[in-house]
Amino acid sequence: MRISFGWLSEFIKPGLSVEKIAHLLTMSGLEVEALETTPNNDVIMEVNVTPNRADCLSILGVVRELSVLTGAQVTLPPARIKTEAETAGPQIKVEIRNPELCRRYSGRVVRNLSIGPSPEWMARRLEDYGIRSINNIVDITNYVLIELGHPLHAFDLNTLKGGRIVVDTADNIYRQIKTLDGVERKLAGNALIIADAEGPVALAGIMGGASTEVEESTTDIFLEAAWFEPVNIRKTAKAFGLSSESSYRFERGADIEIIPYALDRASFLIQELAGGSPGEPVDVYPGKRAVPRCIEVSAARISRLIGTDISREDATGILERLGFAPVWSDSVITSFPPSYRLDVEAEADIVEEVARIYGYDRIPTALPASRLSVPEAMAKMNFVRAARQSVRRSGYSEAINFSFMNPLALDMLSLPPEDARRSAVSLINPLKQEESLLRTTLLPALIENLRHNLQRDLKDIMLTESARVFIKRKKGEQPEERLMLSGISMRNSTYSFWRNGKDEFYAAKGAVEALFDGLRIQDRSFSPSQEPFLHPGKSAEVFISGRRCGFVGVLSPAVREKAEIKGKEEITVFELDLDIIFENLPRASVYRPVPKFPAVERDIALVVDDAVSAAEVIRRIKDYPSKLIESAAVFDLYKGDGIPSGKKSMAFNIRYRAQDRTLTEDEVEQVHEGLIKDLLVHTGGNLR
Amino acid sequence: MGGQRKSSSLRESFLNELSPASSVPEIEELRVRYLGKKGLLTAELKNLGGLPPEQRREAGAALNETKEFIEQALARRKQELKELELRRKLASESIDITLPGSHVRPGHMHPVTQTLEEITDVFVSMGFSVEEGPEVELDYYNFEALNIPKEHPAREMQDTFYVSSDVVLRTHTSPVQVRVMQRKSPPLKFIAPGKVYRCDADISHTPMFHQIEGLMVGEDITFSNLKAVLEALLHRIFSPDVPVRFRPSYFPFTEPSAEVDIGCIFCKGTGCRTCKGSGWIEILGAGMVNPHVFEMVGYDPKQYSGFAFGMGIERITMLKYSIDDIRLFFENDIRFLGQF
Structure with missing residues (x-):
């Protein structure tokens, strides 16, 4: 949320520099990420408003927060209008058919206004917000949205049919609407619709319809200020792929009690800038005023959770400035958070409010006084570390690749259709087609890494990776996750000392054997491998305790060709299932007497x-x-x-x-x- | 007097012959020549019998002394020559000791793994255990049990990869919290390192990265405790004097929530490009476990409190080694990996 320092200063004068204000806000939960001086010589604070603080998506919201932090008084902008009911003509009749989704609907007719360009100060301010000035009426609704955080909408009164507004879900009644962006949209299901006597005129809380758009020829308008239920707005906005400043605020929870003021404020500005005669407002509010929530919390609980004694005075002062109207009885505080603080629902919220206004930096540090507990063995973690280190000591450097896999990789490895590694999980929304599967083997990524290094003319490339692979079970279920340890090696430097130059297979097998030696795994064997991507005469299946745990071998020339790897030196690879190896680790050694007689x-x-x-x-x-x-x-x-x-x-x-x-x-x-x-x-x- | 004269002339001629002798066989020859059965000195000793008794004693003593002198000189010289020969032999066997050794050159651990293990070890030394959870996670564990229902705006904080409508690639390691709490009763303290996924890719985001999650639950765990534990960690990982600050933030599964910043390690707080001029770098998120999360796993929030935290390992690694592009971690260029 961009907050203009000039605009903010119309509401509150804490007598602090913008930097100081930015710091205060940051340290109380409204992080100011940047300060930007605009061409119009205002300073804009880029405030990161977390999803729980819908109340701060406006100048007013940040002003209120600043008032809590500094104690400075808030001056609300003027909103007193001259109502001329007689000249306003007939009113709009509002019917809410779905009061759970629209808890309040207010509006006001304004007649005989003059549409025209906005004054420069308003156009400039909107420009600082990246909003293009359209005409004074549309600009005013946008202006009040930023100022007070409540979305408004203006309909051209003369295009609204039958003098009535109906708020209802689309269901089967409303089929289609052309929105302001010119797109024809099919309506269905629970989408909340604003309709006139003949059909839909707006997607409630998201975007108005084209048929009732305020244009240069407009003379009379109906100004809407309402409250729509967040989840419904969010679902509809998502379904239409449509997000607006308005839907953004309704999704997060708008302030239902600010509606009359927002309506007056906009009407006031209209009178000032476009003239016209505002009528009496309509205000349909079926549930009537929401009873303030009341939340009890004991003072001891606050101090206990925070870890330091917060005095009664401190807690009371904070809650009062927040407008929570705290009431004490014995050691329990009852708070009545205002309507705009929808996020404050329970005890923990009160604790958080007290802590953040008190200041996290004032809370002392204290290491937990913890009882000793029986230590966990962490055998698996230590095993995985030992395995990785062993392979590293055999010359391999550790790579980390994304868990994604290109569907073509399975073909590159010539895997037959029945191979389990063909059962890859696919993503519904991959970033790109080459990353649309989850890996079932680490090999393709390592081959790619090898190619990357070779392309840069690097020599003696030995890489290892340990990561999970994912084997699909049933569609939509969680896959089986197995931890694999793989390696790839191509020793192609002609300038290395001590290279015996013998069969590379034995170097790779040596790395596997060194791993087993380090883990004291004696029961192991190697037999010829049938893996389609390996050299049939230079590859082995690896067994420990009679269980197959992987393979080691020379990459077949066919795969090399498909992977477009040049050079004549052999490439060796291995892949071991660490979960199987872990399950088959030998038990602790038992001492056998050292032989007494010579061999x-x-x-x-x-x-x-x-x-x-x-x-x-x-x-x-x-x-x-x-x-x-x-x-x-x-x-x-x-x-x-x-x-x-x-x-x-x-x-x-x-x-x-x-x-x-x-x-x-x-x-x-x-x-x-x-x-x-x-x-x-x-x-x-x-x-x- | 004749015996003594004989002795000194023998000694003189011996010394004359010894000085040019330059090999062990020559020394042996000399020994035979003087001290052998027919040696010069042996002959003189044999001649002693022909001397008058009064001269015999004196001449005998002188000859014996000379014999001893010759024996010692020969032995000394022999030892010298042996040492000299050995030195010559060894010198001829010299090799170029500047050639490289013949062991297998070890590879390098990935810097992300190194940071992950370093952080893990700090927590393990504080008594935390290490837990794991699936990377392909149920929506329930990744979101709902963490107080992020469907259609909650907080879902926008994390772009999610979907496998099906109910199965996602975990967007954080936090679901492990829920899985462990469902399985074990308090008190507990553990960390959960692992891979997480977000549907996002640019200069500072990759679709996969690593996190370490931590949770401590007990009867009197406070925000103060959280501050102390994380401060201890950051002091260990960066430096004991790096400033640490906590500021309020929002995570659906913690309350109060905090973002934790460290003083910018590049500009020491004066403001630079890395810290966007603020002097601070955001390093992790944390907070007190939200009572809703406790309720979801059947812990009594009136009895227990706890703190949780989560941190991105790539980010910390970038700061530790001044790496300016996160994508370097996943290119696996050996010139990069070889630096760690």
Whole structure:
């Protein structure tokens, strides 16, 4: 809300600079965001009026607030008119058919006025508000709206049919209206309508109709001042995509008791600026004057919630200046907030009013005296942090992307129709089509990040992200949310030291294994992956405790091509479901005695078909029926000279140990010979 | 007298031969030459028997002394040469120690994550626990249970992404308050960090950002407490002398409500572009829990009071690192990420 300092000064003279006033308002809840000097040499305060303070959407509202803060007196602008009932002619008859939606409807006929341009002072003031001056009558309704905060509307009396106004919902009676903005609008449902004897003449509280518009030829008007129910106005305004200064105020709650004054004030200005004879006002107010709300609160409660003793004098003074007419009985204050303070409904509102006028800065700070409680384990948070840190230590930098996904991304990954990641949640109102789904995988965003970096000629791009993905359940239901940890890596710098340049797959797998090692997850395995976006020969499904928790592998050339990523270096990716990993974390370790007797080590070099995996051989070794085999590990892989094509040589280290004695060479030899025979038979290989 | 003369000439010739010796084998040769079975000194010792007894004692003592001298000199020289040789060997093995180390270069945590964890840790150290809630939330939790009914003007404060008429992307982390209060009874104190969404995008707004929500409920929680806790946080995150001010504001789920500002850390309060000349920067929203919210979750507002607060992490991170465009956080340019 823009508040003109010049205009405000007509109401109140607190004797303070505009800066000081801005500070006072800011510190009591009306934040002044900026001060602006207008071409007409006024200063406008840009006031951020929160939705609860509809009473401050006017000069008068801010003036009242300033009066509370400074104690300065308010002088209301003149509104005494000379009524000439005889010359005013027949009155308009008003009928409210829907008193819940229109609690009060007032109006006044003004005849024989002269439409013309507004005087310069008014045109300038409106201009400072960004309102174009139209003619003196329309300008006056706008002027009073800003000044007093109550919306008014002027109808051309001679176009109103049958001398009557009907306030009713559209339902099936009223079908169509052309509003002042020239748009034909279809009417239906609960939209509140102002009609004359023949049909709709205004969308109540939102916009007038074109047929009754005040024009240069207008001589007589009917001036409307009414109160419309906020929710209805808001719904109708939203349905029509139409928001006006008027609807903005009615939606937030207008002051029902200011209506006669607003009507008089506008009539006064009309008399001053356009002449004419105002008639007696009509005032249909079915519920009659609203009984002031009365709110009780104990003084102790105020002090207890704020945390400091507010004296009886302080509280009384504040509430009195607010116009709440406080009455004390024992230690309870009863307040009667004025009609314009619709936001003050309950005890907490009174506490807030006292606190904000008392001044938040005067309330001392005191850390809570809190009892110790049983601490929460926060295992999940610590786990997620550890997982992220592990991947970071493996060289990946953390990215954060929006949770949105381009529908085309699912095609880029060549996901089949039955893939769960196709079940994405779509947004009703996305900002753009490329952000119309919620992510079901973090991969597309990371591929995009990679491309962004490559386009800037950056090298060695390793990025990770941990974020939730969203898998649709039923339409309209909340989706399943799963926390994923993903990574992408392209090491394409030719100028890096210590790069072994071997298969990138193992670097990515190494990051996954390092994560598992850090979490002490021993029960893990990798098997060839069928993911359509991965290189079929360089990718793995990742299992822990027999449960699939993700994949790691080289991005398939087809996806690279679709993503338009240049360069020949391999791109590796991984994606792990952190929720599954968390559910399968090993329990705390139990101590096992450290061996008392030495181990004996033996190596085996096997020449086997390429298809035989190291994991198969190790499993076979571990399954060999001897208690003496403690561990087995692969330590060399060789292909080339001396090895037939289609075959490879793998070397394994086997460690033998007995728990109760030192093994003899003979004992070990016997088992080892047996093991070798077993391996040769099962792998179809030879010793190298 | 002949024995003594012999001794000193032996010592002299030994020293003459020792000085050019420059390797361990040469030293060994010298040892054999003087002290071996057929060595020069050994021979003299053998000759002692032919001397008259009165000369024998004197000459024997002199020769033994010389023997000891030679032994020590040889040992000393041998040690010197060994050290010299080792030094030579090590010198020949020198490598360029200015080449980079061969460890895996660690990546960088995103600055938003770093700020989020820093704030989380401050609250955890004050005894707050950490809670979570869904990002795709029911309208009920995101709005209605927080005293924002449908058609309430406050809904305009937050542009909302809709999944269906009843399901939204949460516009704030506040729904976690309601979910936790439904599940647990007071007293409680927790924070809820996470992603939130608003249908809005420009230089200072992104459609997704991070918040930390906090709630403390008990029998005597006051506005004073709220001020103290948030002041402590801001002093930890920024600096112990940063000015903090609370001014009245409005949130449907708190009352009284406050916006919290810190003195502008760029201009120190004199007014600059970042603080729009005011000297203050808005940093978070807070307030005492609205009794309606307590009623919605079945807490007795007469018995319990509480405070709640919420802050945007991107905003705080921008201030901490002087970042002027929020969109940098989501481009994931490695030149940006590598700075944190």
